[in-house]
Amino acid sequence: MPKISASAQHARRERILDHAERCFARAGFHRTTMQDICKAAEISPGAIYTYFDSKEALIAGLIERDRAKLQGQFAGLAQAPDFMAALAGLAEHYTVEEPDYKRALFIEMGAESTRNPQVAETMRSCDSFVRDSFIALLTRLAAEDRIRPSAEIEVVVGLMLLMGDGLLWRRAVDPGFDARTMLPALMAVIAPLVNPVPQLPHAPARQATAPAPAAAPRIAGESV
Amino acid sequence: MPKISASAQHARRERILDHAERCFARAGFHRTTMQDICKAAEISPGAIYTYFDSKEALIAGLIERDRAKLQGQFAGLAQAPDFMAALAGLAEHYTVEEPDYKRALFIEMGAESTRNPQVAETMRSCDSFVRDSFIALLTRLAAEDRIRPSAEIEVVVGLMLLMGDGLLWRRAVDPGFDARTMLPALMAVIAPLVNPVPQLPHAPARQATAPAPAAAPRIAGESV
């Protein structure tokens, strides 16, 4: 019979994560003190250790939460009728809708992952999830002839991830970055890679004269 | 009456930067102590402050030096007979030849730039130099009809930078990143953006056939 209900406990944990996220993004992991987070979350220094064993665990908890959220977003992507539109929406979401501090934190986490194995592992698993989801999705779409990828799907997905990271990075680091211009330009680069087949509503698909594939040159990969 | 010659002083400064770079890349800015750097560079904690006013100034000095080096590398790019080959070489250099710690440091500096205005300013100026160099170069190449960019040059360069950063980031952060596969794939994505005109040595360029630009659809930007 705990003094606090499970839901209240969860809420408090979330509250700590929320404030930790802002603090870490503002000042970086190492310049942020536990006291900073305590003050922001209006919690005592002792109490925070009820929820997280250490500062490291707090960082890991943050990444973990992000991953969970990401998984939800990918479930949506898989159901989307128009893949390219969904992808554009995803890019828009992370580039425009999400507040700056989320991206700053992403960079911070990448930097931390180059030396903190625990953080590296959590990020890697997060990244693998995204990659695998994309590969599974594109494979299915290709099997349904809704896309005709211009290269091996692994390579196409690799390029998409690379561009996605580049997008996030520049948005975070370059104050002059113009998302309105660059987002469509980026989609225009990705489109021929994925090469979506126009879906003719209420009409028999795949006419003999379907022209697009011919124009989509295969790009390099180890194998053809 | 300085006890040490100007050149010896310069050498010592370089030595500090060299070791600071390795230390910072290994452990991050905040986990690296001035003592660590002093030990590595075999200098006393007092002396290091003769060369750099503070730890922050040391970080800034590091970025500054990188910028200078970068400028040299870009001078070469502009003279290269084959732009795409030169670009591929550049990508190869930063992805394969440079040691890991340089990329870790790049990420670290990006993270730092989101909160340290001095670092942000130095990085921004470095970035602007690269961007301006590319724009000037592509503009000249386009004027000489050696390339026929598929979009506004500013946008093309913006995409190239984005992809370059994405490349560096993934190479730094993703241990499974396969540069051998991804580098050619990336070049294949950039090629139609820049759209280089095949140079027939000592022969009149082919004009009879419809030129490439027709096949290169203009990609989006606010302006067309």
Next chain:
Amino acid sequence: MPKISASAQHARRERILDHAERCFARAGFHRTTMQDICKAAEISPGAIYTYFDSKEALIAGLIERDRAKLQGQFAGLAQAPDFMAALAGLAEHYTVEEPDYKRALFIEMGAESTRNPQVAETMRSCDSFVRDSFIALLTRLAAEDRIRPSAEIEVVVGLMLLMGDGLLWRRAVDPGFDARTMLPALMAVIAPLVNPVPQLPHAPARQATAPAPAAAPRIAGESV
């Protein structure tokens, strides 16, 4: 209207003391946390303060309980037909039978008594009880001519206590201490101090022969 019966309350108090004893002996007073004891005794941190006002009070309670147990053991000593045998048994008990942690705790309590007046007072009263019991006992035995102490009884008892403490200390502190050898040696040192008169069962004690005391030189003290 107490929810818990007096006996259950007493049992719980004892349980706390039992586990506190083990915890304190294992880690010392200051390295043992109240949480450690709570976990061991399966009680909540709030509840433990119902039984003991503070950590200090818990320590004092422990010593107090030891004193009570000691008093029981001394009652037996006084009734023993053979004083030296009973003494040897006592030494054997504290040196061999009692587990290590009891002796570690004894040392710990001695250390604590040098600065904690409450602990000092409890220990002193415990010590006085033992001393007074011994003095009363030896005085009676001397009056009955069952022993012929070689010095003032106070001094003899003082030496016995000193040796007893030395025995406990070395047994606790010196891992190479060999009780099997040292215990008889110690008894052989004490014997001439106490100088027990051989008891001939059911026969008039021998008086004709010069009694032992002649050979037992009085040992020093300010008074003789």
Next chain:
Amino acid sequence: MPKISASAQHARRERILDHAERCFARAGFHRTTMQDICKAAEISPGAIYTYFDSKEALIAGLIERDRAKLQGQFAGLAQAPDFMAALAGLAEHYTVEEPDYKRALFIEMGAESTRNPQVAETMRSCDSFVRDSFIALLTRLAAEDRIRPSAEIEVVVGLMLLMGDGLLWRRAVDPGFDARTMLPALMAVIAPLVNPVPQLPHAPARQATAPAPAAAPRIAGESV
């Protein structure tokens, strides 16, 4: 070319040890904070770590210094013409001349040694030194027929150490302990164990009729 001379450095180290000793004796290892010691020694918290790596190392340093001092004192004992007088002097020194806090610290160190292996090892080596010195000394004296131990020398020394520790313990723990009475009484107990042979100055030693040994009953040990 250090800022501080080696001797000044040594003096500062000694100063820290001096004050640490008093602080530890007054409040125990765990209740004494590094700040307490810093304040007492008038040093900054940072500076103390130049001399000692940790609080543990400071404690170990303290014991180490005691050992060194002890070794000096034993050198004197070995040269003494009258062993029993020298022993009495030693007992007097540790019981009466040394300030209380030294003995409190001794108890503290014993308590600490039951759980801190580093402390245990240092104390054990200190103890072994004393034991070995005594054994070597008594063996030599016995060979020179200046003493005729009443039991195996190892056992005699074991008893002496036990009594010495008991003496220190009671002196530290029992405020009513009367050294003036107990010291001679203790020497009177030890004397027949060691059994010194009266040295007749200017007379041929070892007369046939040397009587003492006959009266000194062998005391128990595993072997005779």
Next chain:
DNA sequence: CATGAATGAGCGTTCATTCAT
């Protein structure tokens, strides 16, 4: 100019104790 011992504010974390439930 170089040295390196010294400084001291501040770090992440602990834990005896409290009190709303």
Next chain:
DNA sequence: GATGAATGAACGCTCATTCAT
């Protein structure tokens, strides 16, 4: 009475920076 989450003052220790030598 019992609970256990919360409190918050310290704790041991670090490290960017200074300054007497």
